[in-house]
Amino acid sequence: QQPVQSPQAVILREGEDAxxxxxxxxxxxxxxxxxxxxxxxxxxxxxxxxxxxQKGHEKISASFNEKKQxxxxxLTASQLSYSGTYFCGTGRETSGSRLTFGEGxxxxxxx
Amino acid sequence: xxxVIQSPRHEVTEMGQEVTxxxxxxxxxxxxxxxxxxMMRGLELLIYFNNNVPIDDSGMxxxxxxxxxxxxxxxxxxxxxxxxxxxxxxxxASSFPGLLSGELFFGEGSRxxxx
Numbered sequence: 001q002q003p004v005q006s007p008q009a010v011i012l013r014e015g016e017d018a019x020x021x022x023x024x025x026x027x028x029x030x031x032x033x034x035x036x037x038x039x040x041x042x043x044x045x046x047x048x049x050x051x052x053x054q055k056g057h058e059k060i061s062a063s064f065n066e067k068k069q070x071x072x073x074x075l076t077a078s079q080l081s082y083s084g085t086y087f088c089g090t091g092r093e094t095s096g097s098r099l100t101f102g103e104g105x106x107x108x109x110x111x
Numbered sequence: 112x113x114x115v116i117q118s119p120r121h122e123v124t125e126m127g128q129e130v131t132x133x134x135x136x137x138x139x140x141x142x143x144x145x146x147x148x149x150m151m152r153g154l155e156l157l158i159y160f161n162n163n164v165p166i167d168d169s170g171m172x173x174x175x176x177x178x179x180x181x182x183x184x185x186x187x188x189x190x191x192x193x194x195x196x197x198x199x200x201x202x203x204a205s206s207f208p209g210l211l212s213g214e215l216f217f218g219e220g221s222r223x224x225x226x
Contacts, residue, residue: 041202041217087154098167099215101154
């Protein structure tokens with residue numbers, strides 16, 4: 001079942017912060033975050049595993065609340081290069097390496 | 112490493128024609144995935160292989176679609192006959208061995224247009 005992402009789109013000015021949420025109705029083992037720029041392939045940002053800690057990648061970090069089956073991606077002091085579509089992909093213990101991706105959140109950072 | 116290599120990058124064909132998309136995964140990766148991306152349905156997993164063996168093909172839309180992985184360095188996704196609703200970007204991705212739900216390395220994608 002496809003995870004639900006919110007918001008669907010967000011527009012920021014350079015330097016502003018944003019939060020993208022991903023939730024599932026099923027128990028999750030892992031949450032992946034990817035960024036895709038227009039006309040390009042998705043690029044991996046980070047994985048959060050069940051029982052794992054919050055992770056960070058430069059000014060991009062994420063958390064995973066196992067009990068609520070939710071993950072949030074935090075972008076702080078956004079840069080123009082952060083523009084793109086962000087996807088969360090969720091994995092379940094019983095699904096092996098199969099990921100189900102959300103519909104994506106389109107992030108636009110303006111000067 | 113050259114990354115995941117897909118061909119062709121763009122394909123325009125007419126309804127009813129056979130389409131073959133190709134993928135070369137990163138050397139040493141033993142998982143290979145085929146995804147389809149459309150505006151309406153987002154990123155959908157079609158099929159994935161582990162050590163050249165198909166593990167889960169439940170995402171393959173219908174019998175017109177087939178995928179093979181004859182060896183560790185090559186996979187094909189075939190559509191026969193193609194239909195306009197098959198128009199999409201098809202991504203191949205591979206991941207490291209032995210890592211459950213590991214990082215996916217995507218190819219540049221094959222953009223298919225069926226007229």
